[in-house]
Amino acid sequence: MPSLIDLRRRIRSVRNTQQMTRAMKMISAARLRRAQDRVIAARPYARILRELVGSVGAALRSDEELFHHPLLVRRPEQRIQLVLITADRGLAGAFNSNLNRQAEQFLASHHESEVVIEAIGRKGRDYFRKRDVPLSGAHVGLAGRAMYSDVAPIADRLIERYATQQTDAVYLLYNEFKSMLSQKPVVMRVLPIEIPEETEQREYIFEQSPRQLLESLLPKYVRLALYHAVLESTAAEHAARMTAMDAATTNAGELIEKLTIYMNRVRQTSITRELIEVVTGAAALE
Numbered sequence: 001m002p003s004l005i006d007l008r009r010r011i012r013s014v015r016n017t018q019q020m021t022r023a024m025k026m027i028s029a030a031r032l033r034r035a036q037d038r039v040i041a042a043r044p045y046a047r048i049l050r051e052l053v054g055s056v057g058a059a060l061r062s063d064e065e066l067f068h069h070p071l072l073v074r075r076p077e078q079r080i081q082l083v084l085i086t087a088d089r090g091l092a093g094a095f096n097s098n099l100n101r102q103a104e105q106f107l108a109s110h111h112e113s114e115v116v117i118e119a120i121g122r123k124g125r126d127y128f129r130k131r132d133v134p135l136s137g138a139h140v141g142l143a144g145r146a147m148y149s150d151v152a153p154i155a156d157r158l159i160e161r162y163a164t165q166q167t168d169a170v171y172l173l174y175n176e177f178k179s180m181l182s183q184k185p186v187v188m189r190v191l192p193i194e195i196p197e198e199t200e201q202r203e204y205i206f207e208q209s210p211r212q213l214l215e216s217l218l219p220k221y222v223r224l225a226l227y228h229a230v231l232e233s234t235a236a237e238h239a240a241r242m243t244a245m246d247a248a249t250t251n252a253g254e255l256i257e258k259l260t261i262y263m264n265r266v267r268q269t270s271i272t273r274e275l276i277e278v279v280t281g282a283a284a285l286e
Helices: 004-059 064-068 095-109 122-129 148-163 210-285
Strands: 079-085 114-120 135-139 169-179 182-191
Touching (some): 004 210, 079 095, 079 148, 079 210, 095 114, 095 122, 095 210, 114 122, 135 148, 148 182, 148 210, 169 210, 182 210
Parallel strands (some): 079 114
Antiparallel strands (some): 169 182
């Protein structure tokens, strides 16, 4: 049976941990609000750009040379680039482990191809570096505070590798922010670009030729896809960490309550034993 000193020490330790988890929950809640606002602000721009690419592509459907563009041409997927977006820190529940597990499943399903990983985030980089999986690049300290200007150079390197036929396909793997309690791993192919189908028939008057306009839009389409994935992953990370820290704070409170009850029982048992010893000693002196 542990002593009262050991129990008090453990209760104090759990209470300190509870204060830390509560503080981390509050920090994640504040950061989640900002990250969520950025995601919501980026979604309309992404939707409009997708519609614009579809509209310009629809105007060029009859152009047979359109699909010879370096970012539209399809090749057998012998060399695949997987962009894995994880967090730099843990304490976010299954956020990082789900992504790493999904990446392993991707590698297993494409075992006939040569898959190279571009890691954004420390957790993904460290996980696959230990498993001797080839990495084409690693970017630490970017996921939580990424700006468009930070992500664009990475997207440009992906575009260059695909245009020069160093890779045959580029996929993104990240957690999509659904809600506070739901983050969904998503695998999305960004290269070769698939021209979205235009849902509404619209007539546009182009100041530039449709071909020139499409050639300028396609790189922006890839950059925005990567930037939007990073924003979604950041919001999902803060939501997962806030949920995990909330659960940890609740568990710590329950553990403190159980330890306090047990400590009171131990103290009561000790007092009872001392009383019995006093009464027994007094009776022996009579």
